[in-house]
Amino acid sequence: MYRRLAQHLPDWISEHPRLWSGVGLLLVVGAIATWHLGGFETAAPRPLPRFGAESVITTNEWRIRPLKAWIADGDSGGDGAFLMVEMWLENRTRRSESLFVEALRLAEPGKPWRDTEDPKTLVLPSDPSRGIAIHPELPARVVAVWALPSTPMDHAEFHVLNREFVERTALIGNAAWARAKPIGVLALAVEDRREPAPNKGSKP
């Protein structure tokens, strides 16, 4: 049977049967050993660095030093509560920026980072009535605001994202910040500063 098979092999193989038999045997043994040691299984993703309060997070666009997080009541118009994260924020780009997107996203269990939310706005701690812009080389103490998720929380985690500056995007050829990808996880304790709900059963 071997001779019948050998007739179909190129001369440079059939002229050295022992050599190539040895090579084939080594390959089979190597494959079995690799399988036994788990080499064909999917590699576990490398854990991302974890950040906490007062740590300095540097991305291509921002330098972020988170300070604290708390839950605040919405306004009297009926909006729900908000998750507020106070931080020092420095713009590392060359343009003023009022959009704080694809930098910190509130992590939600079971949701990939692409489906999580950017903050609704950035406001001044002293005047939360309006959003602000962050200017290059002028750090600012700001508060990022998210709508509070429905699940109760005494701590919160955020996906820390980094973007690249693309001179020409593929779609329309403009310059833009794109290709966001996670570079870490920010974990903060959350304080509940909401007014306690009135006790309905108590007498006036």
Next chain:
Amino acid sequence: MMRAGWRRWRMDALMVVLALAAMLWMARHTASYDDNRAPFYVRGTLGETVRGRDFAVTVEKVELARALRLDAGDGDPPRRRDTYGVWLVAHLRVEALQEPLRFQRAELRTQDGYSYGADDRRVDMDYRLGGVEIVPGLPQRGVVAFEIPRDKLAGTVLEASRDRFRIAPDSVAVIDLGLTRDRVDGLLRDMPESLLLVSRYASR
């Protein structure tokens, strides 16, 4: 026969290589999306009226201050706006030449290519010219306020246009503010601790 086939194959390969080279050259030398939408710059100096397609703007005066005090004219104490840099307040006169317009965009552009937007949130439109409707025949005077680091003042120019997002290529006024190094040193030396801005809607 074989020689003819080989010659034809070489010609085909050469045509493919030439076509690829032509495509690469075109991709590098074709105007990008940003280039196609580049504005038409109209240049001038402090005190000079700069005319764009449908607006004219004059920077009449430039002031510096460590902080701004914003007086809403409602009897409450003025709100203070501090900065880690300096406030540059430009006094403008804007005229609509063809149709009513809102003066939407003003930026400071530094010598080293940084861009500082007029922050319409730290200093809202009640105090600023931005967003005010200007009709032909009735020029408006007002201020535009910027935060900028001190070491970026020298050589900075003001860019102004009606269109915030530059949706269509249009006129952009580029005004030299006369900020030589000596003038900047003098302005910084003499600048007040705070500058008072009064809301245009304050009762007189």
